[in-house]
Amino acid sequence: MRYLVILLFSLISVSLFSQTTTPVNLNWTENLIVYPNGEKINTLTFTGASLDEHNSWLPEYSYLQLTGSTNQIFTVELFDTEFELLSSTERQVLRNKTISNSINPSVQSVSIRKQNYLQVKFIPIRKNSLTGQYEKLIRFSLKFQRKSQPKSVKQSKSYLTSSVLQSGKWVKIAVNTSAVHKITYSQLIDMGISNPENIRVYGSGGGMLPKMNSENSIDDLPNNSIYMDKGTDGIFNSGDFILFYAKGPRSWKFDEISNEFVHENHLYSDFSHYFLTSDMGSPTLIQSVSSLPSSNITVSGFDDYAVFDQDDTNLLESGRLWLGSTFDVTTNYSFNFSFPNLKTGEPVLVSTNLVARSSSATKFTLLSGTSSIGEIEIPAVNTGSYTASYASNIEQVFNNFTPSSSNFELSLDYEKSSASSKGWLNFIRVNARRNLLFTGDQMAFRDSKTIGAANKAQFDLQNTNNQTLIWDITNPQSIKSLSADFSNNTSSFIVDASILREYIACDPKGNFPTPSVIGSVQNQNLHALDQTDMLIISPSKFLSQASQIADFHKSKDNLKVTVVNPEDIYNEFSSGSPDVSAIRNFVKMFYDRSTDESDMPKYLLLFGDGSFDNKSDRENNTKQILTYQSENSLIPTQSFVTDDFFGLLDDDEGEASGMVDLGIGRFPVNTTEEAQIVTNKILNYNNSEWGDWRSMVCFIGDDEDNSTHMRDANKLAVQVETDYPEYKIKRIFLDDYEQITSSAGQEYPDVNLEISASVNKGSLIMNYTGHGNENGLAHEQILMLDDILSWKNPTKLPLFMTATCEFSRFDNYKKLSSGEMILLRDNGGGIGLFTTTRLVFSSPNFSLNQNFYHHVFDLDSEGKHLCLGDIMRKTKNETGSGINKRNFTLLGDPALRLNYPTHSAKTIQINNVDISQPTDTLKALSKVQISGQIIANTGEKLNDFSGTVFSTVYDKATTKSTRGNDENPFEYTVQNSILFKGKASVTNGDFNFSFFVPKDINYQYGNGKISYYANSMNSDAFGYTNSIVVGGTNPNADNDKIGPEIELYMDDEQFTPGGMTSSSPLLLAIVQDSSGINTVGNSIGHDIIAVLDQKTDQPYELNDSYESELDNYQKGKISYRLSDLETGEHEIQIKVWDNVNNSSENVLEFIVADNADLILKHVLNYPNPFTTNTGFYFEHNQASRELDVLIQILTVSGKLIKTIETTVNSAGNRVGPIQWDGKDDFGNSIGRGVYFYRVKVRADDGKVVNKFQKLVILK
Structure with a gap:
C-alpha cells in the first residue's frame, strides 16, 4: 500500500532527485500511562515515539530527510507497509479516539543551520477500511521524489552595519507610560548634553518585541521626530524645551475579530527607554502635513480604553501568566474607571480574565454597584493531582453595561464553593466611546468605526485653541503634525481612514511627564561585530570569568569568541529595554549574515542564572540572563522554560517552534564566586587526571512504574554496549539494592553510596532514568544536596544526563536545585548536565535519551568528538515534535568536549597466537598471556606512546534478576564478573601482561571480554576484545594450598x-x-x-x-x-x-578521633637509635588541615640545641618523616648520647598540643 503527500520545500540544487529510505521497523512496546493534565491516559507507544499532545497523546513517528537549498515540489511515498492487528489490551486504548482508515503523514519543510529538511510525521495506526480492525504499522519505507522546478527563495534579513551608539555622547532615559514627554533645556544641560540645540531622541520604546521571527523588529535605534520650543528669541536656550511622543511598556492593539482594543503587559520591564544625543547633527523636527481637501465621514467620537492588570503572582512559578488581586480572605474588589466626556448612551465593552483553583466549579459576578452585569463560571480542577491543571482560566466579554456617567465603578465578587477555593484577577479591561472633546494637557484618540478602504474622515476635535498641537502618531518614528482648521474652539482635519490611525493632541504650554534619567551610555557597536563561532552573553559582573572562558576556547579550540553584555544587546536591539527577543535577534543577526557553515555561529553560552520572574528587582531574584517562558502557565506538564528559543533562528521559527540552529548552554551562576567555580571547572577539565573513568558510562534506573525506568536504562546501556563496546558500562538499578523504611519513608542508602562511589572513582557520563524533582532523584530520595556535597572528585568530573522531572529547575530563585548544585559544587560535582527543568514524560524522555547516545560519541568531519552544544542540538532536533524536549537544557559550556580517550588499544596476541587466528580458550586455573598495541586513529601503531595500560578481563555475560522490592523483579544481562584487573607497562606502543584465570569462573563456554584503558604523559587510549572464549578448566593446574x-x-x-x-x-x-x-x-x-x-x-x-x-x-x-x-x-x-x-x-x-580538640598519638622518631639521620613521625586527629609543626631537640639538662619548623597538610592522620641530620642549629654534629625532643603542633584554628619523647644518637 502507498500513501502520497505533496509538499513545497527546499532541495540541494540537482543533487537529490529521489531517495528511498531503508526499511523502518517499529518496535512496539507495552502500553504507556501518562498524566498530561492530571487525567490518567493509557496510550500505545513504540521505541523512538513522541507523544502527540494534539492527538489524544497517541504515539507519533517522526523522520527528517535532508534536502537542501532551492525550493522544489516533492512527493513523499509511504510504501512496502506491513501491519499487525492490535491486541485486545491495545484496542482498549483507542476507545473514544478518532482513528483514520489510512495513515496520513503530515509533512513540513524545516531548516537546520540553513540546510533544509523534510520532516515527515504520522500516527502509525489505522482502522482497516475492509475489515474494520485496528492495526499498527510495524514495517515501512519512505520515498522522496522531486516533481517540479525550483521557485524563488526568500532572502535573509539584512541588518545595519553599524549602530548609532558607536560614537558621540549618549544619555539613556526611561518612561513608564505612552504620552508626550517634556525635557527642558536646563535638564539637558544637567544630563551632560553639550549642545542642546542639536538634541535628538533615538529609540522605539513601546511593548515587547515579537517572539516570532517572521514579525518585523526594529533594527538598532531609530531617530524620532521632536517638537522644539525656542521661545520668542528663536534660539534654543534657557527656558526652552522639547516635546516628544514616547511609547510606554504596555502595548495596545486593535483586535479585528473581537472588535476591541487589547493590551499586553511587558514581561521584562516596567519602563521603556530612549536615548538622547546632540552629536548626530541637527534635531529632527516634526513635520506638518496638510489636511485632505474633502471627506466622506465626519468623526465626533473616538475609542478609548483602560485596564487594571497587575503582575504580582505566578501560580506555577512558570510561564508568562502573572496575576493580580487574590480572592480568598477578601472575595470582593472594586475598580474605578474614568472616561471624560463618555458617550453615556452607548454600552461599554468590559473584558474580564479570571483564574480560580477549586475542586468544584466556582463563579465570579461582575457588578455595577449592586446590579449584576454577568457571571463568570470557572470550571473545577483536580486539586489532588500535581500533573493536573493547577487552575482554570476564563476570559469573558460583556457588552450589556451602559454607564450613566464618565466615572463609574465596577466590582468583582467571588463565590467560593469551598473553604479552599481561591480566585485571582488577571485583568479587567474596558473599551468605551468618548466624545471627541479635548481634555487635559494631552489626549490620545483613534476611531475604529471609520476604517474603510475609500474612507476620508474629518475629525472635529472640540475644546481646543489655536495653539493646540495635533499629531499623527501611527508611526511613532515618523510623527506628523496635522494642519487643522480652527474655528469655534474646534480643530478640524481630514485624513485617510483606510487603516486605523492613532492621534494625540496636546497643549504645548501644558504639564507633561518628564522621563527618568538612567545615565550615560558608553559607545558600543554590536552591529559592526565580525562573524563569530561562539557568543558568550554575560552580565558585567561576570565579564572577567566570561573572558577567561573565551580565551580558553580561542587558544584551545581555535574558535572566534565574542563576549557581550546583555545591556548592550538591549540598547541596540530592543531600545534599551530587557527582552528575550532582543537576545534572539542579536544571535539571529550573525546567523542571517553567514554565507556558509564556516562563518555561522555555532555556540551560545548564557553566562548567568535565570528566573521565572524576569522583571522583579527583589534582592534574591536570579535574573542574570532573561529566560523564555511558555505561554501556558497553568498546566504543569505544558508549562516550561527553554533556552532553545535563543537558537530558533530561521525566518519561519520562533516562540518554541522550530529546529535549534546552534548549541546553547547556560551557567546558572549568581555570584562572582559561583562564576569562578564553574569557570575553573571548564579551564581545568582538560587537565583532568588520566584513568579509565574516561571510558566509564554509568546508568542509574529507578524502580517505579513496573520497572519501566530500569528497563529503559538497560536499553540505553545495551545500546552503548552494542554501538560503542570499547566503553565500560556500570548499572545501578535501584531494585538491586536493599530498600529500608525510615521516618522519611522508603530509602535506598546503599544506592546513594554506590552512586557516590561511581562519581568519586570517576565516570565520563552518569545517566539517570526515572522520577525526580528539584530536591533529588526517585521517591526514595537519592542524590540529594547532602550527597552531592559529599563528593570528592575534583579531577574526575562526569557529564550528567538526567531524564527525570525538574531536577535542574534553574529558574526558581527561591530554591537551589540539586542539578544546579552538581555544576556549582566546588572541588567536585559534574562538568555539565543535560537535564530537565519541568515535568516530563518517560516515553519521550527515553526517545531523547536514545538520540543522545546516537550523538554523544559521534565524530565530526575532522574526526573530533562533538562538543556538548552540538550533541544537545542534534539530539533535540532528532527527537520529533512536542514540548517535552523543550524541558531539557544544557547547564554547562556548549563548546566543551568531554574527555574522551583519544586512541585505540587493541589485543594482538593471546598466548602468542595472533588474535585473528583461533586462540586458546581461557580455562580456569590456567595462566594467560596477552599482548597488545596502542593504535592511532589512522590505524598505525603509536611508537611514541609509553605509559601504562589498565586491563580488565571479564567472564561471560550472565542474567541477573532484581529483588522486586516494590513490584515484580526485573531481569537483565550484565557482563561484570571480573577475572582479572591489573596494569602493565606500555613501551613504544606495545604492551603485554599475564594473569591466572580463577577457579570460580562460569565453566560453560562463551565469549568473555577484555577492556583496556591506557595513558602516557600526554595522551590516552582505550579498546576492547570480545572474541575471547572463556570456559572449562585446566587439568594440569598447580596444587596451590596457601592463601594470600x-x-x-x-x-x-x-x-x-x-x-x-x-x-x-x-x-x-x-x-x-x-x-x-x-x-x-x-x-x-x-x-x-x-x-x-x-x-x-x-x-x-x-x-x-x-x-x-x-x-x-x-x-x-x-x-x-x-x-x-x-x-x-x-x-x-x-x-x-x-x-x-x-x-x-x-x-x-x-x-x-574526635577533632574537637587537637590530639597527638604515636609520636616517635625512626630509626632510633641512629647515627646520622632520623625522621620524626606522629599521628593527629585533624585530617586534611594545615598544621604548623615545631620540633625542639634538648639535652638532658634542658638546653635547646636544635629547632625544626615546618608546615604540613596531610591528607590523612599521619605526618612524617620530618627529617633531621643529627646536627645542631650551627651545623655541628651532636655527640652520642640520650636527648629529649618536644613536638609542638598548632592547628589553623589556634589549637596547640605538645608531646615529649627521647632519642639516642650512636657515633
Whole structure:
C-alpha cells in the first residue's frame, strides 16, 4: 500500500532527485500511562515515539530527510507497509479516539543551520477500511521524489552595519507610560548634553518585541521626530524645551475579530527607554502635513480604553501568566474607571480574565454597584493531582453595561464553593466611546468605526485653541503634525481612514511627564561585530570569568569568541529595554549574515542564572540572563522554560517552534564566586587526571512504574554496549539494592553510596532514568544536596544526563536545585548536565535519551568528538515534535568536549597466537598471556606512546534478576564478573601482561571480554576484545594450598595498628599470592569481604576495589573509602581469596578521633637509635588541615640545641618523616648520647598540643 503527500520545500540544487529510505521497523512496546493534565491516559507507544499532545497523546513517528537549498515540489511515498492487528489490551486504548482508515503523514519543510529538511510525521495506526480492525504499522519505507522546478527563495534579513551608539555622547532615559514627554533645556544641560540645540531622541520604546521571527523588529535605534520650543528669541536656550511622543511598556492593539482594543503587559520591564544625543547633527523636527481637501465621514467620537492588570503572582512559578488581586480572605474588589466626556448612551465593552483553583466549579459576578452585569463560571480542577491543571482560566466579554456617567465603578465578587477555593484577577479591561472633546494637557484618540478602504474622515476635535498641537502618531518614528482648521474652539482635519490611525493632541504650554534619567551610555557597536563561532552573553559582573572562558576556547579550540553584555544587546536591539527577543535577534543577526557553515555561529553560552520572574528587582531574584517562558502557565506538564528559543533562528521559527540552529548552554551562576567555580571547572577539565573513568558510562534506573525506568536504562546501556563496546558500562538499578523504611519513608542508602562511589572513582557520563524533582532523584530520595556535597572528585568530573522531572529547575530563585548544585559544587560535582527543568514524560524522555547516545560519541568531519552544544542540538532536533524536549537544557559550556580517550588499544596476541587466528580458550586455573598495541586513529601503531595500560578481563555475560522490592523483579544481562584487573607497562606502543584465570569462573563456554584503558604523559587510549572464549578448566593446574598475604593500613602505608583516622578513612590492603587474587565472586563466599566491628550482616564487598600491581598479577592493592564512622575504637577484618580458592584473613584496629580538640598519638622518631639521620613521625586527629609543626631537640639538662619548623597538610592522620641530620642549629654534629625532643603542633584554628619523647644518637 502507498500513501502520497505533496509538499513545497527546499532541495540541494540537482543533487537529490529521489531517495528511498531503508526499511523502518517499529518496535512496539507495552502500553504507556501518562498524566498530561492530571487525567490518567493509557496510550500505545513504540521505541523512538513522541507523544502527540494534539492527538489524544497517541504515539507519533517522526523522520527528517535532508534536502537542501532551492525550493522544489516533492512527493513523499509511504510504501512496502506491513501491519499487525492490535491486541485486545491495545484496542482498549483507542476507545473514544478518532482513528483514520489510512495513515496520513503530515509533512513540513524545516531548516537546520540553513540546510533544509523534510520532516515527515504520522500516527502509525489505522482502522482497516475492509475489515474494520485496528492495526499498527510495524514495517515501512519512505520515498522522496522531486516533481517540479525550483521557485524563488526568500532572502535573509539584512541588518545595519553599524549602530548609532558607536560614537558621540549618549544619555539613556526611561518612561513608564505612552504620552508626550517634556525635557527642558536646563535638564539637558544637567544630563551632560553639550549642545542642546542639536538634541535628538533615538529609540522605539513601546511593548515587547515579537517572539516570532517572521514579525518585523526594529533594527538598532531609530531617530524620532521632536517638537522644539525656542521661545520668542528663536534660539534654543534657557527656558526652552522639547516635546516628544514616547511609547510606554504596555502595548495596545486593535483586535479585528473581537472588535476591541487589547493590551499586553511587558514581561521584562516596567519602563521603556530612549536615548538622547546632540552629536548626530541637527534635531529632527516634526513635520506638518496638510489636511485632505474633502471627506466622506465626519468623526465626533473616538475609542478609548483602560485596564487594571497587575503582575504580582505566578501560580506555577512558570510561564508568562502573572496575576493580580487574590480572592480568598477578601472575595470582593472594586475598580474605578474614568472616561471624560463618555458617550453615556452607548454600552461599554468590559473584558474580564479570571483564574480560580477549586475542586468544584466556582463563579465570579461582575457588578455595577449592586446590579449584576454577568457571571463568570470557572470550571473545577483536580486539586489532588500535581500533573493536573493547577487552575482554570476564563476570559469573558460583556457588552450589556451602559454607564450613566464618565466615572463609574465596577466590582468583582467571588463565590467560593469551598473553604479552599481561591480566585485571582488577571485583568479587567474596558473599551468605551468618548466624545471627541479635548481634555487635559494631552489626549490620545483613534476611531475604529471609520476604517474603510475609500474612507476620508474629518475629525472635529472640540475644546481646543489655536495653539493646540495635533499629531499623527501611527508611526511613532515618523510623527506628523496635522494642519487643522480652527474655528469655534474646534480643530478640524481630514485624513485617510483606510487603516486605523492613532492621534494625540496636546497643549504645548501644558504639564507633561518628564522621563527618568538612567545615565550615560558608553559607545558600543554590536552591529559592526565580525562573524563569530561562539557568543558568550554575560552580565558585567561576570565579564572577567566570561573572558577567561573565551580565551580558553580561542587558544584551545581555535574558535572566534565574542563576549557581550546583555545591556548592550538591549540598547541596540530592543531600545534599551530587557527582552528575550532582543537576545534572539542579536544571535539571529550573525546567523542571517553567514554565507556558509564556516562563518555561522555555532555556540551560545548564557553566562548567568535565570528566573521565572524576569522583571522583579527583589534582592534574591536570579535574573542574570532573561529566560523564555511558555505561554501556558497553568498546566504543569505544558508549562516550561527553554533556552532553545535563543537558537530558533530561521525566518519561519520562533516562540518554541522550530529546529535549534546552534548549541546553547547556560551557567546558572549568581555570584562572582559561583562564576569562578564553574569557570575553573571548564579551564581545568582538560587537565583532568588520566584513568579509565574516561571510558566509564554509568546508568542509574529507578524502580517505579513496573520497572519501566530500569528497563529503559538497560536499553540505553545495551545500546552503548552494542554501538560503542570499547566503553565500560556500570548499572545501578535501584531494585538491586536493599530498600529500608525510615521516618522519611522508603530509602535506598546503599544506592546513594554506590552512586557516590561511581562519581568519586570517576565516570565520563552518569545517566539517570526515572522520577525526580528539584530536591533529588526517585521517591526514595537519592542524590540529594547532602550527597552531592559529599563528593570528592575534583579531577574526575562526569557529564550528567538526567531524564527525570525538574531536577535542574534553574529558574526558581527561591530554591537551589540539586542539578544546579552538581555544576556549582566546588572541588567536585559534574562538568555539565543535560537535564530537565519541568515535568516530563518517560516515553519521550527515553526517545531523547536514545538520540543522545546516537550523538554523544559521534565524530565530526575532522574526526573530533562533538562538543556538548552540538550533541544537545542534534539530539533535540532528532527527537520529533512536542514540548517535552523543550524541558531539557544544557547547564554547562556548549563548546566543551568531554574527555574522551583519544586512541585505540587493541589485543594482538593471546598466548602468542595472533588474535585473528583461533586462540586458546581461557580455562580456569590456567595462566594467560596477552599482548597488545596502542593504535592511532589512522590505524598505525603509536611508537611514541609509553605509559601504562589498565586491563580488565571479564567472564561471560550472565542474567541477573532484581529483588522486586516494590513490584515484580526485573531481569537483565550484565557482563561484570571480573577475572582479572591489573596494569602493565606500555613501551613504544606495545604492551603485554599475564594473569591466572580463577577457579570460580562460569565453566560453560562463551565469549568473555577484555577492556583496556591506557595513558602516557600526554595522551590516552582505550579498546576492547570480545572474541575471547572463556570456559572449562585446566587439568594440569598447580596444587596451590596457601592463601594470600594481607597487609592492612588506613590512609597510607605508614599507618600503625591502633592509630588515629578521620571518620572517613581510606582502607588499604596490600595483598599478594602466587596464583593471583580472586575477584570474580561467582561462588558464594569467595568475594573480597571486609567486616567492620564484627557486623557480619553488613559486609563490604570489595571485588571492584582491587587492582593488580604494575606488571605483576600476583600482587595488588585494595582501596576502599569508609564513611561516617563513629568516634572511638574500631576494628576491620578483611578476607581475601586467591584464584585457587585459598583464603586468608587479617584484622586492623584503629581509632576514629574526635577533632574537637587537637590530639597527638604515636609520636616517635625512626630509626632510633641512629647515627646520622632520623625522621620524626606522629599521628593527629585533624585530617586534611594545615598544621604548623615545631620540633625542639634538648639535652638532658634542658638546653635547646636544635629547632625544626615546618608546615604540613596531610591528607590523612599521619605526618612524617620530618627529617633531621643529627646536627645542631650551627651545623655541628651532636655527640652520642640520650636527648629529649618536644613536638609542638598548632592547628589553623589556634589549637596547640605538645608531646615529649627521647632519642639516642650512636657515633
